[in-house]
Amino acid sequence: MVFVLICANHFNSILNIISYFHDYEEDILRNILFERAEMEFITHPERSDRYVELALKLSTKYNTKIPEKWKRRYCRKCKKFLYPGHNCTVRLINSEVNFFCGECGHVMKIPYRKEKKIKRRAKYESIKKRNDE
Numbered sequence: 282m283v284f285v286l287i288c289a290n291h292f293n294s295i296l297n298i299i300s301y302f303h304d305y306e307e308d309i310l311r312n313i314l315f316e317r318a319e320m321e322f323i324t325h326p327e328r329s330d331r332y333v334e335l336a337l338k339l340s341t342k343y344n345t346k347i348p349e350k351w352k353r354r355y356c357r358k359c360k361k362f363l364y365p366g367h368n369c370t371v372r373l374i375n376s377e378v379n380f381f382c383g384e385c386g387h388v389m390k391i392p393y394r395k396e397k398k399i400k401r402r403a404k405y406e407s408i409k410k411r412n413d414e
């Protein structure tokens with residue numbers, strides 16, 4: 282009944298409630314499932330794969346993104362948890378970060394050319410500033 286009243290009077294407050302639930306779900310994704318997956322990887326790798334599967338399912342259900350921290354920690358192709366040094370290798374090739382999945386052989390390539398460009402520009406500008414002084 283109270284909920285219906287809120288519904289009639291304050292549509293914005295309901296939007297706030299929905300966004301609160303979304304944050305909560307995202308928190309579950311971030312704090313529990315992926316941390317558990319990392320903890321259990323050494324002893325039970327199949328469990329950590331299951332946790333990743335659940336996290337991806339939740340993210341599609343509640344339309345939330347996977348947190349930035351855990352974005353590169355699962356394979357895009359076989360959806361398995363990646364643990365660098367155990368089933369995943371990370372290399373820098375041609376201004377790209379390459380994540381090589383040891384389970385299926387898929388390579389995720391994330392370019393960092395933009396960051397390189399910004400760094401180069403900052404260096405150039407600092408040299409210019411020094412010459413002007």
Ligand SMILES: [Zn+2]
Binds near residue numbers: 359382385386
């Ligand atoms: Zn894979």
